[in-house]
Amino acid sequence: MPDKTCQNCGDNEDTLFEVYRIYLKLDLDYFDPDMSKIIESKAERQSEMWCSSCCNTYPNLTKSD
Numbered sequence: 058m059p060d061k062t063c064q065n066c067g068d069n070e071d072t073l074f075e076v077y078r079i080y081l082k083l084d085l086d087y088f089d090p091d092m093s094k095i096i097e098s099k100a101e102r103q104s105e106m107w108c109s110s111c112c113n114t115y116p117n118l119t120k121s122d
């Protein structure tokens with residue numbers, strides 16, 4: 058059985074999820090610590106396999122099909 062490795066943190070995990078990484082762009086002129094000033098978000102076109110911890114920590118879109 059092949060090892061499954063999270064493409065974000067590199068940990069070996071039993072369960073990985075196929076997701077699209079989302080890049081967030083903040084309005085740095087009005088930066089606030091709540092990160093409420095997100096002016097743009099862009100999804101990576103290439104999907105990646107992430108562990109559940111990364112899915113909960115970093116912005117991403119779950120692959121739907």
Ligand SMILES: [Zn+2]
Pocket residue numbers: 063064065066067068107108109110111112
């Ligand atoms: Zn991970």
